[in-house]
Structures are given as C-alpha cells and as structure tokens.
Amino acid sequence: xxxxxxxxxxxxAAVGRLAAAGALPAGLDLxxxxxxxxxxxxxxxxxxxxxxxxxxxxxxxxxxxxxALAGELGKAPGVVGVDVAGPGFLNLxxxxxxxxxxxxxxxxxxxxxxxxxxGAGRRVNVEFVSANPTGPMHVGHARGAVFGDAxxxxxxxxxxxxxxxxxxxxxxxQVDVLARSAFERxxxxxxxxxxxxxxxxxxxxLIPVGETLKAKYGExxxxxxxxxxxxxxxxxxxxxxxxxIREDLAALGVTMDHxxxxxxxxxxxxxxxxxxxxxxxxLVYEGVLEPPKGKTPDDWEPREQTLFRATAFGDDVDRPVxxxxxxxxxxxxxxxxxxxxxxxxYDELIDVLGADHGGYVKRLKAIVSALSDDRVPxxxxxxxxxxxxxxxxxxxxSKRAGTFVTLRDVVDEVGRDVARFVMLTRKNDAxxxxxxxxxxxxxxxxxxxxVQYAHARAWSVARRAEEAGFALDDAALAxxxxxxxxAPGELALARKLAEWPRLVALAAQHHExxxxxxxxxxxxxxxxxxxxxxxxxxxLRFVQADAPETTRARLALVRATAVVIAAGLGILGVxxxxxxx
RNA sequence: GUCCCCGUAGCUCAGCGGAUAGAGCGAUCGCCUCCUAAGCGAUAGGUCACAGGUUCAAGUCCUGUCGGGGACGCCA
Numbered sequence: 001x002x003x004x005x006x007x008x009x010x011x012x013a014a015v016g017r018l019a020a021a022g023a024l025p026a027g028l029d030l031x032x033x034x035x036x037x038x039x040x041x042x043x044x045x046x047x048x049x050x051x052x053x054x055x056x057x058x059x060x061x062x063x064x065x066x067x068a069l070a071g072e073l074g075k076a077p078g079v080v081g082v083d084v085a086g087p088g089f090l091n092l093x094x095x096x097x098x099x100x101x102x103x104x105x106x107x108x109x110x111x112x113x114x115x116x117x118x119g120a121g122r123r124v125n126v127e128f129v130s131a132n133p134t135g136p137m138h139v140g141h142a143r144g145a146v147f148g149d150a151x152x153x154x155x156x157x158x159x160x161x162x163x164x165x166x167x168x169x170x171x172x173x174q175v176d177v178l179a180r181s182a183f184e185r186x187x188x189x190x191x192x193x194x195x196x197x198x199x200x201x202x203x204x205x206l207i208p209v210g211e212t213l214k215a216k217y218g219e220x221x222x223x224x225x226x227x228x229x230x231x232x233x234x235x236x237x238x239x240x241x242x243x244x245i246r247e248d249l250a251a252l253g254v255t256m257d258h259x260x261x262x263x264x265x266x267x268x269x270x271x272x273x274x275x276x277x278x279x280x281x282x283l284v285y286e287g288v289l290e291p292p293k294g295k296t297p298d299d300w301e302p303r304e305q306t307l308f309r310a311t312a313f314g315d316d317v318d319r320p321v322x323x324x325x326x327x328x329x330x331x332x333x334x335x336x337x338x339x340x341x342x343x344x345x346y347d348e349l350i351d352v353l354g355a356d357h358g359g360y361v362k363r364l365k366a367i368v369s370a371l372s373d374d375r376v377p378x379x380x381x382x383x384x385x386x387x388x389x390x391x392x393x394x395x396x397x398s399k400r401a402g403t404f405v406t407l408r409d410v411v412d413e414v415g416r417d418v419a420r421f422v423m424l425t426r427k428n429d430a431x432x433x434x435x436x437x438x439x440x441x442x443x444x445x446x447x448x449x450x451v452q453y454a455h456a457r458a459w460s461v462a463r464r465a466e467e468a469g470f471a472l473d474d475a476a477l478a479x480x481x482x483x484x485x486x487a488p489g490e491l492a493l494a495r496k497l498a499e500w501p502r503l504v505a506l507a508a509q510h511h512e513x514x515x516x517x518x519x520x521x522x523x524x525x526x527x528x529x530x531x532x533x534x535x536x537x538x539x540l541r542f543v544q545a546d547a548p549e550t551t552r553a554r555l556a557l558v559r560a561t562a563v564v565i566a567a568g569l570g571i572l573g574v575x576x577x578x579x580x581x
Numbered sequence: 582g583u584c585c586c587c588g589u590a591g592c593u594c595a596g597c598g599g600a601u602a603g604a605g606c607g608a609u610c611g612c613c614u615c616c617u618a619a620g621c622g623a624u625a626g627g628u629c630a631c632a633g634g635u636u637c638a639a640g641u642c643c644u645g646u647c648g649g650g651g652a653c654g655c656c657a
Contacts, residue, residue, distance in 0.1 A: 036597070049599060052637060062637070086600050087637060132657075172657050292583095292654055305655065316583055316653085323655040330657050358585045359652040382586075385650090426594080429586055431650080433593075442619045445593095445606055449619075457617060464616050506597060518595060521604080532612090532621035541616055558616095580619070 002116070002501035003102065004046065007076070007092065008035040011050050014072035023068050025058050037499065044083065044091035045099075045495070051088040062088030099494040100482045106497060106560035107478035111567040114501040118508055119160030125341050126152045128352035129249065129256075130167040133241040134178045135203055137248050140354055142407040143432065144383045146423040146573070148352040149254045150513035151381070153571045158508035163346070164257045170238050171262035171333055177201065178241065179234035180226075185210025186233070190219050209240050251411045252419065253573050260340075265333045274339035274371070275306075275321065275332070283309045283370055289317065308335070313366030335367050342372045349378040350511065355429075358382055379511055381428050390436040414439050417574045421448040424517045424572050442580075447521045451565065452577045454524035457531060458562035459578040465543045465555055474563070477556040484550040487540055489530035490557060496526045500564050504571075513572065520568045527561050 011033060018024040032053040035046055051066035058065060069090060070082040078098035083091045106113045128148025131141045149164070156162045169175075181201040184194040189210040196202050213221070213236065221229045242259065249256070265271055278284045287307045291300045306322035308331070321332045341349055349368060353360070361380045368378040388395040388405055395405060410419050413436055422439045425447055426432045442449050462472050471477075485494070500519070507515040534541035542554040566576045 032598095034597080034599090036599085038600075039596095039602080040600070043600070047599080049638090052599080055637070089600070091600095169657065174657060289655090300654080303655075320655065325655080327655085329655065355586075355651060357652085361585075382651095384586075430594085431587080443606095444620075447605085450605095453617080453619060457620090461616055468616095502597095510597085514595090515597095518604090521595095525604085528620060529622085531616070532618090534616065535613065535618085535621075538615060543616055580617075 002505065003098070003498045004035045004037075004502045007046055008033065008048070010073060010076040010079075011035060011048055011069070014069055014076070015050070015054070017072055018068055024054070024060070024065065028054055028057055030054075037495075038091065043085065043089070044081070045094040046092045048090045048092070049088075051084075051090060055088065066090055096486050096491055096494075097482070099491060099498055100485050100557075102494060102498040103482060103556045103560045104478040106563050107474040107556060110474065110563055111570055113563065114504045114567060115157055115159070116501060116505050116508065117159040118505050119155060119158050121159065121161050122347040123161045123163070123345060124155055124348040124350060125163045125165055125344075125346040126155070126350045126352065127165045127167055127341075128152075129245075129254075130169065130353075131245060132169045132174055133238050133245065134174050134201055135241065136205055137245060137407040139386045139388060139405050139407060139410055139434070140383070142252060142410055142419065143386050143423045144352050144354065145249060145252055145254050145407070146420045147381070147383055147428055147513065149252075150420070150424055150516070150572050151350065151352070151511055153573060154504070154508050154513050154516065155511075157571055158504055160348075160508075164255070166256045166259045167337060168238075168242065168259050168261050168263075171266055172330060175234050175238050176230065178237050179230055182206050182209045182213065182237040182240075183221075183226075183229065183233055186213040186217075187222065189214040190222060192222075205244065206237075209237055212236075212240070248407050248411075251408060251416065253416050260337065262333050262337070265336045265340075266328075270340065271328060271332050271336040274336040277339060277371055278308060278335070281370060283312065284321070285309065287318065289320065308363070308367070310363045310366045313362070313369055315362040315366055319363050331363065334364070335371075338364065338367050338378075339371045342368065342376050346376060349376055351378065351380045352428075353380060353382055355382045355384045381511060383428050384426075384431045386423070387431060387433045388436070389433060392435065395436070410434075417452075418448050421451070421517060421569075421572060421574050424514050427512065427514055447517065448574075450528075451520045451524045451569070453580055454527045455562055455565045455569070455576045456578060456580045458527065458558050458565070461531070461542050461558050462555065462562070465551065468543055468545055468551075470543070470548070470551055470555060472555070472559070474559055477552065477559055480552040480556045481549055482553045482556065484547075484553040485557060487530075487533070489526075489533045489540070490554070493523075493526045493530050493557060493561060496523050497560055497564050500567070516568050516571050520565060520572075523561070523565060523568075 012030055015024060015028060019026045033048065033050045035048045038044060038047040051062045051069055054065055055062040063084060066084040066088045070084055073079055073092065074082050078094050079092055080095045081093035085091050126148055129141055129145045131137050152162045152164050177200060184196050184200065185206045188194040275284060285307055286304055288302045288304050303324040305320050305324045307318040308321050310319045311317065319331055320329050321335065323329055351364060364380060365378050368376055418439050422434060423432065438446060439448065444450050466472055503515060503519045507513060542558055544551045569576045
C-alpha cells in the first residue's frame with residue numbers, strides 16, 4: 001500500500017467527478033500529475049501539481065482548477081485540509097491517524113511491506129560481475145557484484161521476475177594464457193623451475209592449480225607439446241577459477257542463477273544465427289574502417305572486414321564482427337549472447353559493467369535494439385572505481401608488487417555486511433571512496449553503523465517492554481489502539497515509514513539501489529531523534545509501565561520501524577543486527 | 582579528434598521537472614539520576630562550474646563552453 005498512490009487515486013477520482021459535472025473537460029491525461037511529499041513540511045503532508053499539470057490541456061487557469069479540485073479532495077478520507085498555494089499547488093493536510101494507519105499494515109505484512117507490483121511479473125535479466133575467469137576478483141568486481149545483487153533484490157521486491165546471470169569469458173585468448181600460466185605452476189609442482197614470463201599470470205593462486213594438475217596427470221604432460229594439453233589444462237584451470245569466483249561471491253552473499261559460457265557460443269551455430277538475424281535486417285556488410293582518431297596505431301592498414309551497422313543506432317562508427325582473417329572479434333559472441341537473452345524471452349535486460357566499458361555501451365544497446373526490433377530495453381549500468389583508503393591515505397594497489405586488494409581481502413577485513421552497505425552508499429556512476437578505518441567506525445558518520453544501531457535500539461526497546469510484561473506479537477500490536485500516538489516525533493517517524501513503498505517503486509524504476517541506503521539513513525535518523533525525546537521528556541519514552549495503551553501504541557511504531565529497516569537491509573543484502581554489544 | 586561519467590556548503594555527498602536546495606564531517610554553543618550519549622539538538626556556512634534554451638516551473642531536461650576522470654585498435 002503506497003499512501004501517495006492512494007491519494008493520487010483520490011485526485012484522479014476528483015478529476016473524474018469534475019469532468020462528469022462539466023467543470024473540467026473529459027478525458028484529460030493524468031500522466032503528468034504527481035502526488036509527493038512536499039520539501040517543506042510547513043506546506044502540509046502531501047502536495048499535488050494536478051492543477052498546474054492539467055491547466056494547459058484543460059485550457060483553464062491553474063488556480064480555477066485548483067479551487068475546484070480542493071473542494072472535491074476535501075471529501076477524501078483522511079484529508080483534513082486543502083490549501084491552494086503558490087502557482088497552483090494543492091497542499092493536503094492529512095489527519096495524523098492517516099499516517100499512523102500505516103502501522104497495522106507494516107505489522108501485518110512484515111518485511112513484505114512495500115512489495116510492489118511495478119514489475120507485474122515481467123522477466124528481467126541482470127547480468128553482473130562477469131569477471132574473467134583468470135584469477136581472484138578485486139574490489140572493483142566487488143562493487144559490481146554488490147550493486148547487481150542489490151538491484152536484483154530490489155527489482156524482485158518490486159514485482160519483477162529476476163534472473164541473475166554471470167557471463168563467463170572462457171572463449172578468448174586470456175583463458176589460453178591462463179592455461180599456460182597454470183602449466184608453469186604444474187611444472188613447478190613437478191620440481192622444475194617455472195618460466196612465468198611477461199604476459200602470463202604470475203599470481204600465487206595458480207600454485208594449487210598446478211599441484212592439482214600434478215596429482216591428476218603425474219608427470220606425463222611435461223614433455224608434451226602445447227597443443228596436446230592446452231584444451232584440457234584450460235578447461236581444468238577455468239573451472240578451478242570459476243570455483244574460486246563462486247566462493248568469493250558467496251563470501252559477499254551473492255548467488256547467481258546462471259553462468260553463461262562464452263565458449264558455448266563457438267562452433268554451435270549461435271554466433272552465425274545471431275549474425276544471420278542482423279543480416280536479415282540489412283545491418284551487416286563488408287567494409288573498411290577509418291583509422292581511430294586521436295591515437296592512430298603505427299601499423300594501421302585499411303582492410304576489408306565484416307561490420308555491424310552500429311551507426312544506424314547512434315554509435316560513432318560501425319563495429320567489426322569479423323577480423324580480416326575471418327575469425328570472430330570479441331564483439332561477435334557478445335552479439336550472440338545478447339541475441340540469446342532476447343530469445344530467452346526477457347522483457348528487460350540490464351548489464352552491470354565496469355566504467356572502462358563505457359565505450360561499449362552504444363554498440364550493446366544497438367545490438368539489443370536491432371535484434372529485438374526495439375521490444376526489449378537494455379539498461380547498462382556502469383560501475384565507477386572504488387578508491388581504497390585507510391585512515392585517509394590511499395591504499396597502494398599494484399599487481400606486480402602483489403599488493404592488489406582482492407574482494408576477499410575486503411570481506412575478510414570489514415565483513416560482508418559493512419562491505420555491501422558501504423558500496424551502496426553511492427550512485428553507481430560516481431566514484432566511491434572506501435576507507436578501511438572509517439567503515440568500521442562506530443559513529444553517526446558511518447551510515448552502516450548508524451542504521452544498524454537504530455535497528456538494534458528498536459530491538460532493545462522491545463526487550464525492555466517484554467521485561468515489563470508487554471506482549472510483542474506483531475499481529476497483536478497491529479490491532480493496538482493507535483489513538484495515544486501523536487507527538488511530532490512519532491508523526492515524523494510514521495510519515496517516513498509510509499514513504500517506504502514509494503521509495504521502493506522509485507528506486508526500482510530508476511535501477512538505483514543506493515536510494516534504499518539513503519532512505520534507511522533518514523529513517524534511522526527519525527527513530528534516533530524520537531528515542532532521544534524520551535530522554536528529555538520521560539512521558540515520551542516508549543515504554544510507560546503505568547500506561548499500557550500508550551505503550552502498546554508506541555511499541556507498534558517501534559516494531560514497524562524495525563520491520564522496515566530489516567526489509568530495506570534485506571534488499572541491500574545486509575543482515576540486521578538485533579544488538580550492538 | 583569522437584564518445585561516456587562527474588562538477589551542489591571548507592570536506593564527503595544526497596536531492597523524484599515543483600515552493601525558502603538538504604544530510605554527515607569539521608567549527609561554535611547546548612543536552613545523560615531515566616528505554617544503548619555508539620545518541621539528540623541549536624547556530625554559522627550556497628552565484629547548484631559558466632552561458633544560452635525548453636517549460637506555468639530547471640540543481641534536475643536540451644545545446645554549447647570550462648574544469649576533473651575514463652574510453653576509443655583486427656584486445657578481451
């Protein structure tokens with residue numbers, strides 16, 4: 001139940017009645033009408049722009065419409081006052097009972113409160129992480145993983161049927177390099193000196209892979225030429241890397257529904273089928289590209305190759321799908337992969353990519369647009385860098401020196417919950433500073449702590465109440481008489497709780513899980529403020545031993561707060577803490 | 582050269598086309614006999630980079646300029 005949507009329905013009904021009475025034209029488009037919380041609380045509880053939005057299509061002055069609407073809206077349930085303000089805003093004042101009315105709903109629905117039917121069961125595929133299976137994941141991957149997972153949670157909560165998918169780049173040259181690197185570790189395990197030359201992966205994480213290879217094959221691969229072992233070692237090493245990556249993801253609390261293999265696209269006709277689909281639309285041709293601007297390669301030679309007409313979709317140049325020797329470029333399997341997603345019947349696609357893939361976005365959108373005939377929207381979310389610091393000083397990262405920070409390092413150092421929450425306190429397209437010291441700080445400056453503390457305090461109040469003999473059953477509290485509520489802090493908190501469904505809908509629409517984190521910070525603030533009121537005026541304390549009705553009403557508010565914080569943290573994938581010590 | 586992202590308080594950042602642009606930190610001043618002070622408040626602090634445009638209404642949308650970051654290849 002979204003109270004803002006509810007009031008908007010009243011507005012629509014009022015417009016309908018006025019139209020029926022001839023006071024407004026019939027059939028007005030209400031899509032520009034919004035009902036939202038006013039920025040300034042002095043303006044009332046809710047504001048609608050209806051009169052201004054309808055003025056032009058109705059060919060009437062905003063104030064005339066506003067006056068007429070005010071008369072109708074005054075009759076709506078819960079509305080105790082309607083003011084026409086400014087250029088034609090309608091400010092609604094609502095009875096406190098309207099806001100407190102959200103409490104039984106929260107207590108009845110539990111952490112399902114705020115679930116929306118925005119998605120209407122539409123199928124959405126969220127592809128994220130997709131790190132190359134050549135080594136452990138680093139912090140950047142962690143941010144993408146957390147973002148993608150939280151976005152998937154959010155969309156699921158908003159009524160979409162979500163698939164989490166990981167595209168495994170196991171088809172390119174880099175997995176051959178992995179195989180050669182693992183082979184050197186295998187030689188090392190056999191007592192030989194490994195030749196980890198420039199271009200191979202030097203990481204220690206391949207040492208156990210080499211040992212397992214020795215256990216598996218003994219020494220019999222040692223004298224064999226590369227073509228005899230490459231395929232087997234590659235497959236083995238790749239699956240070992242993917243096992244490691246799955247473990248890392250599990251450490252972050254991320255579970256994928258599908259791992260989609262790039263290799264499965266080769267030699268199976270999938271790429272050819274996707275290309276044929278493009279050819280059928282006249283989007284593939286043989287041509288010669290201009291040399292890239294700005295940074296012309298020394299060895300540039302114009303050559304004829306197979307190109308995709310990406311410029312027809314707003315890309316800067318057409319993109320090669322085949323090299324001049326006839327082999328596929330990296331783009332070709334990506335075309336096939338997105339074709340496959342379209343064919344699997346998804347209604348929406350989301351790709352979560354590192355910011356270094358920015359130059360790739362237009363051609364991906366072009367492909368999906370072309371292959372779905374514009375039916376399937378693709379949203380590409382680019383994840384900006386994570387700047388790691390400790391006590392304000394940058395943490396140096398160097399692959400060569402072996403000091404680069406892995407996903408696992410971060411989780412081990414600060415824990416899954418902190419890592420996840422902090423990574424969701426920025427928009428995906430803004431750089432994120434992650435300070436190892438600050439994220440563990442127990443202060444208001446640290447949103448993770450602040451939100452967890454609010455939840456723990458709510459539980460602490462509940463424990464106190466229980467000791468004082470009050471029943472804490474949410475179903476019973478849902479039936480509590482809420483008349484004793486009404487203090488300004490209580491009302492502010494209830495208002496914030498009532499905003500949750502609307503917040504979910506907005507965050508889901510915009511694919512912005514960080515909004516949930518900021519909302520929780522606000523909600524926690526409203527709760528801390530109210531609890532503090534009890535220190536200043538003891539009659540405002542939640543638990544009043546000699547006033548059971550008041551206590552029950554307040555416990556309903558406290559429990560509802562805990563429930564919504566838990567629901568929000570659930571979307572972020574963070575475990576709520578019931579006590580801090 | 583082209584494209585993408587960013588530019589909001591001293592710092593770190595929110596901000597849904599709506600009204601007098603908000604938090605935290607830092608600064609100044611307050612608040613614990615009492616549900617977690619790990620907290621709550623008050624004050625000070627702004628040319629929303631700049632210039633045009635669209636709109637009843639622009640921090641928000643469009644164009645351009647400047648500044649910061651990133652990306653461009655028969656790499657993956």
